[in-house]
Amino acid sequence: MERTIIVGGGHGGAQAAVSLRQEGYEGEIVLVSDEAHLPYHKPPLSKTFLKAGGAAQLLRPESFYTDNAVELKLETRVAEIDRRAGLVRCDDGAAIEFSSLILATGASARRPPIAGADLENVFVLRNMSDAERMRAEADDASEIVIIGGGFIGLELAHTLVGLGKQVKVVEMGQRLLARSVAPVISAYVLDRLFAADIDVRLGAEVRGLEQAGARAAAVTLAGGERLGADMVVLGTGAVPSTGLAEAAGLAVDNGIVVDHAMRTADPRIFALGDVASFTHWQWQKPARLECVQNANDQARHAAKAITGKETDYRDVSWFWSDQGSTKLQMAGLSMASDRTILSGSPENDDLAVYHFDRDRLVCVETVNRPGEHMLARRLLAAGITPSEADIADGKDALKALLGGPAQGRSA
Ligand SMILES: Cc1cc2nc3c(=O)[nH]c(=O)nc-3n(C[C@H](O)[C@H](O)[C@H](O)COP(=O)(O)OP(=O)(O)OC[C@H]3O[C@@H](n4cnc5c(N)ncnc54)[C@H](O)[C@@H]3O)c2cc1C
Incomplete structure (x- = not known):
């Protein structure tokens, strides 16, 4: 029996179901969520949802789950992981065996x-x-x-x-x-x-x-x-929902501890998204990130590992926050930063802060510069560090760095 159980129907859990099928997974997929709704977009809840009224935006239409043979168990809580028996027990009394288990239980309000x-x-x-x-x-x-x-x-x-x-x-x-x-x-x-x-x-x-x-x-x-x-x-703030993992004897340290492929110490069990603690490739220290990018990309890596195509999670972290009409965006991690360069100015509602760890670009925070945010993600992914002059010259200079050879600027 090949069956993956996904615990949690948030961004990471839903993406894991999508990615498993995209990677050609042919086993059964059961997604167990304690919420009553089909997986939906969370970021609008603090932004448009309160104003606009109506229902939340679904991540995938209901037909996605039926067309892709993803069994949904909504309003059901996984109460226990029995690792010896290789099954989870749900609060509706069901015991479901797994060959792989993904914990995408997110975080709850502190x-x-x-x-x-x-x-x-x-x-x-x-x-x-x-x-x-x-x-x-x-x-x-x-x-x-x-x-x-x-x-x-x-x-x-x-x-x-x-x-x-x-x-x-x-x-x-x-x-x-x-x-x-x-x-x-x-x-x-x-x-x-x-x-x-x-x-x-x-x-x-x-x-x-x-x-x-x-x-x-x-x-x-x-x-x-x-x-x-x-x-x-x-x-x-929020605290990671690690209770199930802890009770099952998995390592927890500000999140469920996972390796580069989102695997816990139990090779059948994966954790991802807000609940996972992993060594971030840029920082080389344990990190736990609460953002949609991280949940989605980690789900893709877990699906690859389950389908035998293991990869390292080395994706560029990025995040956005809409503060009224202001668009804040961050690419990379600023924790390792020891020097910054400012571009633009607050007075013009248009600025960016470039963070460096010694000579290496590690993070770019932008305000109302969505194009530059996208370029920053590409620069970080390519390991290219712009000079102060490139930053001052703006988007065209940054694009040129991506288009041509990095000429001594690769980090
Ligand atoms: C109001 C709000 C605004 C946000 N805005 C942004 C933003 O602008 N940009 C951004 O990048 N990120 C934003 N985030 C963060 C982003 O939504 C999260 O990082 C993302 O949802 C994490 O995905 P996840 O799958 O790890 O967890 P979640 O999406 O939280 O999903 C976890 C799910 O697991 C369920 N669950 C937990 N335990 C069990 C159990 N035992 N059995 C069954 N189900 C269980 C939970 O009920 C939940 O539905 C926002 C979050 C919130 C709450």
């Missing part, structure tokens, strides 16, 4: 230990049910406080202010997105929030939520300030 964080008008945003609940509540809310200034919280701030709400963001750090972007971009993002009439408190510690019956009425800060709220959103 709930900080704040008094009142479980009150009924306190929300997190990880999936469509969260977004639907939030949309219903937001209709009647006028004052909304978002705790945490990460990508999702800030996207939501723009979306909710666009719906006519008064929005405040409370961030503990001294700058926004401090672990993800260069200071000049943090400052630009802050400026855009202010320009949209969003109140942002940096260096602000939340003491607790003031309770009125079963609801939060305000967020109180360590300094004593009270921010009135009829809706509170926790945008305080």
